[in-house]
Amino acid sequence: MAKITGQVQMLFDLNKCLGCQTCTSACKTAWTDKDQGQEYMYWNNVETVPGRGYPKGWQTMGGGFKACTNQVDLSAPLPSINRDYGAPWEYNYDEVLTTEGGDATVGMLVPAPRPDAPNDYSSNWDEDVGAGAHPDAYYFYLPRICNHCSKPACVAACPRKAVYKREEDGIVLIDQDRCRGYRYCIKGCPYKKIYWNPIVKKSQKCIFCYPRLENEDPENPLAKNFCVTQCVGRIRWVAYAEDTTSNLYKLVNVWRVGLRLHPEFGTEPNTFYIPPLSPRVTNGTAPRIPTDLLAEMFGDNCSQTFEQRKARVEEVFAILEQERAKVAAGGTSELVDILTSYSESDRIQL
């Protein structure tokens, strides 16, 4: 692989995500809302944690690099569109949602998923279900895109070299002319962020909105990734990893509050998450969202132990709480200023 001279990165502050799915809608509308075969694709999705995610059970489905080696794991089963993503459906506009005519006795959805059937599922199916018992029930939202990994398992898995990582910005793309539909990339990606298009018979994925990055609008230079610009909660930061002046760089490398999702997969993802704080449990001191759960999901690198990851999550929480306390006491904090993100230019620095 050629040397990567630049690397885009994205950071998500999970303390700010309100699960509104505006990012999902923006991405869907821009990229996967027009062509047949893409109905079930959500290059950006937001899932509730704890939950099964999208596709169902992706966190334990397999892929990535075994034990931090260079051997890509291709033993994972391929997720089924109907079973693991959920059969695509549409509102029954003609019969139900028109103001005149129509047959109100037919279903609202075509085809209508039946929640009682084991094979019915869809994106965001587990929304707000969470875990735990009242008053200590808990959940948080997890936005996900392709991580445009520094060590992409999809690239390693493709015998055609149809999946490639761009030298100039590290964006991982699938050359639609080279793809022969072997689907090794889907097996290889442990985040299951590559989708099979059964109509064009090729695999497709998040493109990090590269056409928007390449064709900057001089009147609106911040019009970059749709999922970032449309984010109501202002939870996303984008920048090049090499830009040491960016707020994303400061969050990850100076304040060290950004963690990687499942770094044990060994792909060195270029997305980072600030883990969610939560209130204390009733009559206790532990956070309502178990730190163990977060440590199972987030860490810095592939080789960290669970205990090291747990310590890092607790360290991030300590930093966040310390800086918040400063501001609450009338002081100032660069970290809180960055996280507050007063303007788009504070978050979009590509």
Next chain:
Amino acid sequence: MSTSVLHLKAGLRRLPIALVAATLIGLLPATAAVAATIQAPLKTATDGLDPNATVWSTVPQYSIALDTVISTAGVPQILPKAKWKYVLVKAYQDGTDIYFRYQWPDPVPDMDVSDTGLFADGFAMEIPYGLNASIAMGNQFEPVNILFWRADLANPQNIVAGGAGTVQTSPDSDDADMDPATQPPVPLSVHSQSWVNGRWTIVIKRPLSGDISTNGNLVALVPRSIDSTKGNYRITFGQWDGGNHERDGVKLVTGSWQTLYLP
């Protein structure tokens, strides 16, 4: 002792181990196939796409052995499990086109790729442009021409390859992603397919001519009766069972070049 000799000796020491290992994991054919000469006689019939056309009973049939090959690029997670390991081949030409009829048993026809885990049955015939091309899809300097049938495609794909992982489809090929405005109305190679009683029968028809200006990347096939220096061509075959998730280098192939003879 010079460095190059040291390298040579080290290489020789490793060779037997490498051969054994390659054979064990299936990189090399487990058995050597006996090469056949497949005769494609001149016939007047132009209805060869019908696999039951009378003409097919008038041309010889060849049984070609197939061996297991596993992609050198991928991890051998699946093994071809076909029990038949042969393909029945017939061929004839009518002076303009050449017809190939292939038959093999397959208990289940796999034609559906509508879900991520579904793969279609496939078959490929490979003819090299030159004399020294590698049987394993050619190499950088000696490319090969492949006609690739897959049960879900409208037409066979016309492919040029210069080694594993280098497949390029010709513009005349079926391609669902192709802009309809640029797709020729009539593909160069056409086919018929049928699966009856546990057996695939496919017929691939292509022009004898390989004129690039009109026929894309096809290797020209000239009968001996037209040019006494021509008539003999190398040919080999590959086969995929979609139900076993076979694709790419996970397939059955003929272990050696066969001869295609046009009298």
